[in-house]
Amino acid sequence: MMDIDEGIQHSTLSSFADDTNINQNVKSLEDVEELQKDLNTVYNWARKNNMVFNNDKFELLRCGPLENLKSPTDIYTEDGQAISTSREVQCLGVYLSEYGKFQRHFQETVKKANKVAGWILRTFGTREAECLVTQWKALVQSILDYCSQLWSPHKVADIQALESVQRLFTRQIRGMKSLDYWSRLKSLKMYSQQRRRERYIAIYVWNILEGLVPNPSGIVLHPSDRAGRQCARRAPPSQAPHKIKTLLGYSFNINGPKIFNCLPKEPRDKKGCSVEVFKRDLAEIPDEPPVTGYSQLCRAVSNSIPDKLDLEQRDTGLRRCGGPP
Incomplete structure (x- = not known):
């Protein structure tokens, strides 16, 4: 299946085992036609390789606000059946929704x-x-x-x-x-579950900077002699609707560099070592998950790594000024 994407001109095709996805940014009727052409290319590839797709498992997920392109258009299987539209699809074990939420x-x-x-x-x-x-x-x-x-x-x-x-x-x-x-x-x-998830995010960003894993998010290194190794800051488009800004703001593309950049300089600057060495310095961050009955005891805004480290910095500043710890 290494050549399944040959001839694809307008879309992005990805495969893992027996799951294949084809994605296209649709902004006009011409984009719909281009997506269908790329699908037809995949159907032709299947015939040449004596393969048959299971049309019953085809799913179409339409994301975005362009309702005028959703209702009047259809995408078809090889035998001309319109692929049914789903509000949610499961891709490699993760449920994706038409609204970009999980x-x-x-x-x-x-x-x-x-x-x-x-x-x-x-x-x-x-x-x-x-x-x-x-x-x-x-x-x-x-x-x-x-x-x-x-x-x-x-x-x-x-x-x-x-x-x-x-x-x-x-x-x-x-x-x-x-x-x-x-x-x-x-x-x-x-660790709390929230801390584990944020540690994984920080570790994945570090792996990207070390060249150990792919970088589909386009994270860029922005080193500084004073601040140390950091990622270039990213932000949602200023003209985007509020709900889009919220979705993008908490996505890995933006949240990943934010979490990594707030880490102490020492772990961020670690290079050419194992992941285990990098992880050791993440163990000292206070872990106080906001579960029912304990949230009011948290001095930080939340249990997220940026908020906890921000609280530590404020406490350190108060101690230096002779204030309460």
């Missing part, structure tokens, strides 16, 4: 993680930390981590819903029920 993915992730966590507690009679934490890391954490750099939420309700899976599970561990959630995390040497 609400369905949050819900499905929480549901699946709770199901597996419940199975662990029903199957294993022990409540010892070593056993349950091992099962958690092996079977549940991977569900909550998968592709989180892409869909990491910014709304408090979504953050708390994902955090609640770990909060309820750790409460069942022997000796943990009497401790609050923040204390349980410290005792079990675990």
Whole structure:
């Protein structure tokens, strides 16, 4: 399938195993025609290679506000059937919506993680930390981590819903029920789910700068002798609608460099080392997830890495001035 994209002129085609996606930025009827031409090219490739696509699995996701191009136009399969439009599609395990949000993915992730966590507690009679934490890391954490750099939420309700899976599970561990959630995390040497997601984002940006992973977001290095290694700052288009600015503002393209740039200079400047060496310096950032009953105790605006480091800097400044710690 290495040559499946040969002849594609207007669209972007991507394949992984038996999943193939073709994307086109549609702003006019001519763009619709160009997308259909590229699809026909793929159909011709399949015939030449004695392959048959399963038309029943075709899905069409239309994003954007141009309703005048959505209703009157159709995209067709090889045998001339109009491909049905879906409001949400699942691509490599992640639910994408026509509005660019991941609400369905949050819900499905929480549901699946709770199901597996419940199975662990029903199957294993022990409540010892070593056993349950091992099962958690092996079977549940991977569900909550998968592709989180892409869909990491910014709304408090979504953050708390994902955090609640770990909060309820750790409460069942022997000796943990009497401790609050923040204390349980410290005792079990675990990160909150929000901290894990932001660490993954920072680590992925570092990997991009090290040339270890692809850079589809176009992140650019902007070094400084004084501030150290940083990414060029990015911002949503100033003329974009508010909802678009919000979506873009919390996307990896913009949020990734923001999180990386706020890290202390020492980890940002690490080069030519392993990921494990880079990760060590991220362990000292306070981790106080905003779960129900504890949010009011947080001195920072949120538990995000930028807000926590900003609070530390303010505290350091107060101590230098002789103020309260």
